[in-house]
Amino acid sequence: MGGGNVGAIVKWVFSNMYDFSFFRNNLDAVAERLAARGFALDVDAFRALDAGRRTALTESESLQARRKSESQQIGKLKASGADTEELQAKVRAMGDRVAELEKKAAELDEQFRELLAGIPNLPHESVPSGRSSEDNIVVRGGEPLAALPFPAKAHWDLGPELGILDFDRAAKVTGARFAVYVGLGARLERALINFMLDVHTREHGYTEVLPPFMINSASLYGTGQLPKFAADLFKIEATDYWLAPTAEVPVTNLFRDETLEAENLPVSLCAYTPCFRSEAGSYGRDVRGIIRQHQFQKVELVKFTRPEQSFDELEKLTGDAEDILKRLGLPFRTVVLCTGDMGFSSAKTYDIEVWLPSQGEFKEISSCSNFEAFQARRAGIRCRTGKKTEPLHTLNGSGLAVGRTWVALVENYQQADGTVVIPEALRPYLNAERITARGKLG
RNA sequence: GGAGAGGUGGCUGAGUGGUCGAAAGCAGCGGUUUGCUAAACCGUCGUAGGCCUUUAAAGUCUACCGGGGGUUCGAAUCCCCCCCUCUCCGCCA
Numbered sequence: 130m131g132g133g134n135v136g137a138i139v140k141w142v143f144s145n146m147y148d149f150s151f152f153r154n155n156l157d158a159v160a161e162r163l164a165a166r167g168f169a170l171d172v173d174a175f176r177a178l179d180a181g182r183r184t185a186l187t188e189s190e191s192l193q194a195r196r197k198s199e200s201q202q203i204g205k206l207k208a209s210g211a212d213t214e215e216l217q218a219k220v221r222a223m224g225d226r227v228a229e230l231e232k233k234a235a236e237l238d239e240q241f242r243e244l245l246a247g248i249p250n251l252p253h254e255s256v257p258s259g260r261s262s263e264d265n266i267v268v269r270g271g272e273p274l275a276a277l278p279f280p281a282k283a284h285w286d287l288g289p290e291l292g293i294l295d296f297d298r299a300a301k302v303t304g305a306r307f308a309v310y311v312g313l314g315a316r317l318e319r320a321l322i323n324f325m326l327d328v329h330t331r332e333h334g335y336t337e338v339l340p341p342f343m344i345n346s347a348s349l350y351g352t353g354q355l356p357k358f359a360a361d362l363f364k365i366e367a368t369d370y371w372l373a374p375t376a377e378v379p380v381t382n383l384f385r386d387e388t389l390e391a392e393n394l395p396v397s398l399c400a401y402t403p404c405f406r407s408e409a410g411s412y413g414r415d416v417r418g419i420i421r422q423h424q425f426q427k428v429e430l431v432k433f434t435r436p437e438q439s440f441d442e443l444e445k446l447t448g449d450a451e452d453i454l455k456r457l458g459l460p461f462r463t464v465v466l467c468t469g470d471m472g473f474s475s476a477k478t479y480d481i482e483v484w485l486p487s488q489g490e491f492k493e494i495s496s497c498s499n500f501e502a503f504q505a506r507r508a509g510i511r512c513r514t515g516k517k518t519e520p521l522h523t524l525n526g527s528g529l530a531v532g533r534t535w536v537a538l539v540e541n542y543q544q545a546d547g548t549v550v551i552p553e554a555l556r557p558y559l560n561a562e563r564i565t566a567r568g569k570l571g
Numbered sequence: 572g573g574a575g576a577g578g579u580g581g582c583u584g585a586g587u588g589g590u591c592g593a594a595a596g597c598a599g600c601g602g603u604u605u606g607c608u609a610a611a612c613c614g615u616c617g618u619a620g621g622c623c624u625u626u627a628a629a630g631u632c633u634a635c636c637g638g639g640g641g642u643u644c645g646a647a648u649c650c651c652c653c654c655c656u657c658u659c660c661g662c663c664a
Contacts, residue, residue: 154626186621190633197633200645204589213644220644369654388581 153179162251165258166468170248178241185234192230196223246356250503252468253440253477259467265480269451271462271491274484279545283487284536285418287543288314292567294419306408306423313564317538318426320558321531322401325428325453329528333449335399335430340379342402343370348382351508353474353500360409363423372405376429377525384433384510389521391514395434395442399528402427419532420492426531432524435512436502439522440477443499447479450495450528456554459537460484462491476501481529483537494533497526539564 152159152175160170199220203213257266288294293314299307310318329335346369349355354362354374363372373379380400389396404427415421430449434442447463454461466478475498482491502520505511512521542550549564556562 183621186633190621193634194632197645201590203644207644208589217644224644 159251163248166249166252166471167260168249171244175244178237178244182234182237182241185230185237189227189230189234192223192227196220196227199223249471249473250476250500252471253499253501255440256471256477257465257467258469260469261467262470264467265464265470266467267462267464268479269463270460274460274486277486277543281486281540282543282547283418284539287539287547287549288418290547290566291549291564292570293317293564295570304423306421308419308422311570312567313559313561314535316559316561317564318531318535320555321534321538322426322428324555324558325528325531326399326401328453328456329399329428329430329449333397333452335397335449338380338383338398338400340373340376340383340400340402342373342379342405344373344378344382345369346371348378348385351382351385352378352504353507354378357473361407363405363407373402374406375404376400376402376427377431380429380431381504381510381523381525382508384508386509388511388513388518389433391435391512394512394521395432395438398431400429400431402429419536422532425533428528428531430497430526430528433505433510433512434522434524435514436519436522439499439501439524443477443479443497443524446524446526446528447481447497450481450497450526453529453534454481454483454494456552457534457538458552458554459534459541461494472496472498474498474500474503476503479526483533484541485537486540486543492533492537494537495527495529497524499524 156172156175160172163170199216203216203220206213206216257264259265282290284294285296289296291314293311295309295311299309302309326337330337343365346355349362349371362374365371379402380398383398384396403424405424408421408423411421419425430446432439432442432446451461451463461481461483463479463481466475466480471478478496478498480493481495481497483494484490485492500523502522504523505520508523510521510523511518538552538555539549542552544550547566551559551562551564
């Protein structure tokens with residue numbers, strides 16, 4: 130695959146998006162499972178387009194076969210010195226007809242692929258049914274927490290007061306939904322990144338990678354952000370490059386169009402990257418503070434597994450992310466998303482939510498998903514067991530979102546005097562035990 | 572940014588208009604030989620889609636030699652545009 134031509138990429142990716150024969154043979158069952166996640170599959174349209182496409186293909190291909198053999202005849206006749214004018218005219222007409230048939234087949238094909246492109250992944254059978262986040266189920270944690278013995282300040286007040294967060298200057302430098310971290314605030318962000326990477330690489334068995342922060346369209350199709358979610362992304366003008374919305378994209382696509390040996394799986398990678406999201410359509414949500422920014426930092430966990438081991442690995446990966454919160458002593462709960470609340474590409478997702486005392490609620494800090502073969506099929510990532518080759522399974526989860534961890538830490542460890550105590554595990558990284566107000570910047 | 576050289580199957584690498592999905596070698600897979608290993612020999616060995624078939628296999632057809640378009644009865648091969656890689660120069664961290 131060249132990186133340049135989006136049309137070709139779209140065509141190629143869509144042809145690999147789903148297991149066609151599985152859909153055909155289990156169409157009603159598939160529609161039923163999709164209905165569970167709130168997606169209405171038009172079964173009749175599916176059948177009609179599929180049948181029409183196949184008819185058109187058959188017709189076009191059989192004529193092509195004739196043209197090909199007649200063309201070869203011309204070659205032979207010419208070699209023997211015979212006159213081929215008449216035959217050439219006949220084949221030329223055949224070629225025109227082939228072009229028409231191909232056009233018709235391509236149109237039907239395109240319609241069919243568009244239908245398929247909008248179909249989300251099938252939820253795993255262990256996923257609870259439900260319509261919205263109201264129906265998610267808490268699987269761990271979530272016990273009621275004792276309130277701080279004083280009014281909790283929000284990080285958007287606490288940060289500027291301590292001189293570790295500056296929204297005004299960020300707005301000048303760039304615009305809304307950006308922040309500048311200052312002094313210990315900046316170092317806290319860096320400390321969290323190093324802490325997370327160290328725990329995952331030294332104790333959870335992940336290999337650290339530092340990928341490009343810009344990715345091309347083909348990569349975004351591979352993991353499912355395109356074609357449906359272009360509005361959530363920033364694109365670099367006059368190029369085919371985009372700012373990565375999550376390390377999931379560059380890291381999962383490391384193995385695009387590759388076949389891995391099953392015996393080497395699972396492959397577990399972790400990566401620190403900044404992430405860029407346009408947050409189009411989120412007007413009015415989390416407008417204050419650094420909960421929802423155009424740029425945020427994240428340590429991401431990604432796994433490539435054999436199909437039969439992916440759900441065990443999802444449990445491990447989720448546990449690896451939770452471990453960071455445990456070590457930092459931050460209260461959290463883990464919920465399994467119901468069918469109606471899952472992301473487009475996911476078969477099963479756990480959200481880990483951290484307690485924010487200023488808001489009096491749990492807030493998402495990590496989302497851990499098993500995509501089964503959905504991404505692998507799009508991205509052409511396969512595994513080989515003996516002589517059988519099949520799409521492998523991909524998983525990922527935040528381990529963790531650094532900005533939100535920063536918020537949780539500052540808010541949960543704030544003291545009555547306005548300072549912030551640093552938990553034991555992080556002190557070697559921050560080289561400080563407490564954050565106190567610093568002087569004005571400049 | 573300027574100049575040049577390239578992109579062919581898992582890899583190396585032939586092929587410059589016709590019977591080429593593509594020589595050869597390596598790797599892989601199956602087998603023979605072998606006390607075991609190695610070697611040797613024989614065979615096999617791309618992907619996707621369509622038809623056929625209960626499914627699969629087998630068979631058959633189509634497409635694919637970086638991507639797109641064009642010329643032609645016929646394109647890996649000729650023409651145009653784009654992408655990528657490498658080398659040299661410039662610039663920069």
